[in-house]
Each structure stands twice: as C-alpha cells, then as structure tokens.
Ligand SMILES: NC(=O)C1=CN([C@@H]2O[C@H](COP(=O)(O)OP(=O)(O)OC[C@H]3O[C@@H](n4cnc5c(N)ncnc54)[C@H](OP(=O)(O)O)[C@@H]3O)[C@@H](O)[C@H]2O)C=CC1
C-alpha cells in the first residue's frame with residue numbers, strides 16, 4: 001500500500017478524496033492537512049461533513065496537521081484540495097521537499113513543465129514527470145484541470161483523434177454549487193430560485209486549459225505545447241445553477257476537415273473510446289469512459305452524475321448544429337472526474353508506471 005497525504009482535507013474536494021481513498025486497494029490515508037483552524041483536531045471534529053456517504057471510520061481519528069512538508073515526509077503521494085489562495089506557497093514547499101503533488105488548485109496549471117491532466121483524456125502528458133523522475137528529480141507537481149474543462153475535453157479527445165482538429169468550439173455551462181467549495185460556498189439567497197451567470201475566472205480557464213490538454217509535448221518531452229488560438233477558437237459562458245453536484249455543458253463544435261463526419265459516426269467514436277487508465281487496469285478507471293445517451297431528455301445531473309462511480313462522462317443530445325457541425329450536452333461529476341477522482345486516477349496511473 002502507498003501512503004497518501006491529503007491537503008485541504010476538510011473542503012469540498014478534500015472530503016471527496018477522503019471517500020475515494022478510505023477503502024482504496026492501493027492507497028491508504030496517512031496524513032491529513034488543513035488550515036490552522038483545523039490543525040490539532042481529530043478529523044471528525046475538524047470537518048463539517050457534507051457527503052451523503054458516512055464519514056469513513058479510517059479517517060475519523062486522524063489528527064489534522066498544518067500543511068507543512070515535514071509532517072507529510074513519509075507519504076508516497078500528496079493529493080491537494082487546497083484553497084488556491086494558499087496552495088501556491090504550500091505546494092511549492094512540498095515539491096521542493098521531494099514530494100509528489102497532485103493538485104486541484106489552479107496555481108501551477110499554466111507552467112509549461114507542469115502537466116495539466118484529465119486522466120481519462122491526456123495521461124500521455126505524464127511523460128514530463130517520467131523525464132523528471134528518470135533524471136533523478138524526486139519532487140514534482142501535477143495539476144488537475146478545472147472541473148468544467150474536464151467534462152468538456154472528455155468527448156473532444158476521441159473526436160479529434162478520429163476526425164482531426166476542431167477549429168471552433170463553444171460551451172455554455174450549468175455548474176453545480178459544490179464547485180464553489182464549502183468555505184464559505186454559495187449563499188442560499190443567491191442560488192435558490194435563481195441562476196448566477198458569472199463564475200469568476202472560469203471562462204478564461206476553460207478557454208485556455210482546453211488548448212493545453214488537447215495539445216502535445218515538446219520534442220524532448222519536458223514541456224507542454226498548446227494548440228494555438230488560431231488553430232482552435234474556444235468560447236465559454238459559465239453559469240451557476242441550483243444543482244448540488246454535476247456540471248452540465250451545452251457544447252457546439254466544428255471540425256476543420258470537410259465534409260464533417262455523420263452524427264452516427266460521432267456517436268460511435270464516443271462509444272468506442274476506451275481511456276488509457278482502463279487499458280492499464282487502474283482500479284478506479286471507468287468501464288465506459290463516455291456514456292452516449294439516446295433519450296432526448298438526458299443527461300441530467302441527478303440521474304446521470306454517478307455513471308461509473310462518477311469517473312465516466314455522459315454525453316447526450318448529439319445532433320447536427322445549423323451554425324457549426326454538431327451540438328451535444330455533456331455531464332460530468334465536478335468533484336469526482338472534475339477534481340478528487342481525477343487525482344486518485346492520476347495516482348493509480350503513476351503507480352502503474354512506477355513513478356511513485
Ligand atoms: N469544488 C470543486 O468542484 C472543484 C474545486 N477545485 C479546486 O480545488 C481546491 C479546493 O476547492 P474546494 O474543496 O471547493 O474548497 P473548500 O473551500 O471547500 O476547501 C478549502 C480547503 O483548504 C483549506 N484551507 C483554507 N485555508 C488554508 C490555509 N491557510 N492553509 C491550509 N489550508 C487551508 C481548508 O481548511 P479549513 O477547513 O481548515 O479551513 C479546506 O480544507 C481549490 O483550489 C478549487 O479551486 C478544482 C476543481 C473542482
């Protein structure tokens with residue numbers, strides 16, 4: 001068993017890490033960290049547990065630590081769900097202390113030598129980490145994408161692989177309130193009977209991260225190379241809606257190649273997609289990476305967000321678009337494949353590749 005540390009263990013993403021790691025076949029919960037408000041308390045006393053599953057026995061009595069690398073030095077891997085205001089400094093200290101950090105925070109996503117990973121989409125970018133480990137470097141940083149970006153790129157990857165570049169892409173999101181975290185979270189007065197058509201920084205992140213995730217690597221495999229803005233234009237509009245978990249996205253896209261494929265070919269391509277983590281036999285990998293739904297009123301967050309335990313992505317309403325080529329509705333679980341679940345799956349891939 002590999003020892004796992006969790007930073008930000010009391011938050012929305014942190015609680016999901018606790019659930020996913022509490023009974024994991026390869027990782028054991030070893031050290032938990034949060035702010036000084038929580039440090040020194042038993043996890044059960046520090047956390048305001050907001051999950052429908054009960055707080056796992058294995059986490060209850062762990063004493064929460066301050067996020068200092070020394071307390072985590074025996075961990076094989078660190079999963080971070082830290083508030084981005086503090087993640088930068090803390091994660092830097094962990095990496096420079098020789099620890100492997102897999103983070104949900106946005107701070108290092110734009111660094112060229114930091115892979116930005118959605119494990120069901122671009123695990124090949126972990127080659128950067130392989131190069132670092134081969135050269136004897138101990139600590140390294142991996143970032144997980146923004147949660148809405150994760151859902152968006154899942155169907156795009158197989159489509160680009162099969163039908164070539166997408167040159168125009170628009171998405172309108174309907175994002176769950178758990179995406180805004182628990183401290184303080186979205187106030188009830190703002191979200192009940194309402195939709196908020198603004199999520200700070202989200203649109204810019206989706207537009208930029210998509211180009212990094214669908215891009216390639218430099219020749220020496222040490223850095224990421226983005227798809228250029230000219231080659232793929234991405235436009236996102238983000239909305240907060242009164243849903244607890246699960247981000248829905250209405251997307252439209254155009255392929256560069258003419259003529260475009262048929263609707264049936266697009267559906268078949270998505271149905272056929274098997275992510276690398278499934279091929280490697282990772283325990284959390286989805287059986288079906290993409291669930292193509294045919295009912296005209298699906299996907300729906302309450303009904304479809306936990307397909308393949310939240311590691312699969314649902315795509316429905318695939319049809320021709322009179323402006324671009326195709327439109328469809330994508331649903332992904334924002335704290336599982338959009339955050340902690342992706343972290344755990346990245347950990348499983350690192351283990352299979354002997355990188356931790
Ligand atoms: N929620 C989601 O769907 C997604 C979130 N993310 C990202 O993941 C990260 C966590 O988000 P989320 O779980 O929603 O946030 P929360 O606000 O729910 O949790 C934040 C966590 O950070 C800890 N923390 C706060 N201040 C400090 C500090 N000074 N030092 C150490 N720890 C501190 C909190 O501990 P304490 O309880 O002690 O205050 C808590 O554990 C963010 O960077 C976010 O942007 C990414 C993708 C999706």
Ligand SMILES: N[C@@H](CC(=O)OP(=O)(O)O)C(=O)O
Pocket residue numbers: 084104105106145146147148175176178179180199202205334
């Ligand atoms: N902003 C996302 C969650 C999030 O925190 O994203 P990021 O890690 O990119 O800041 C949401 O509100 O649903």
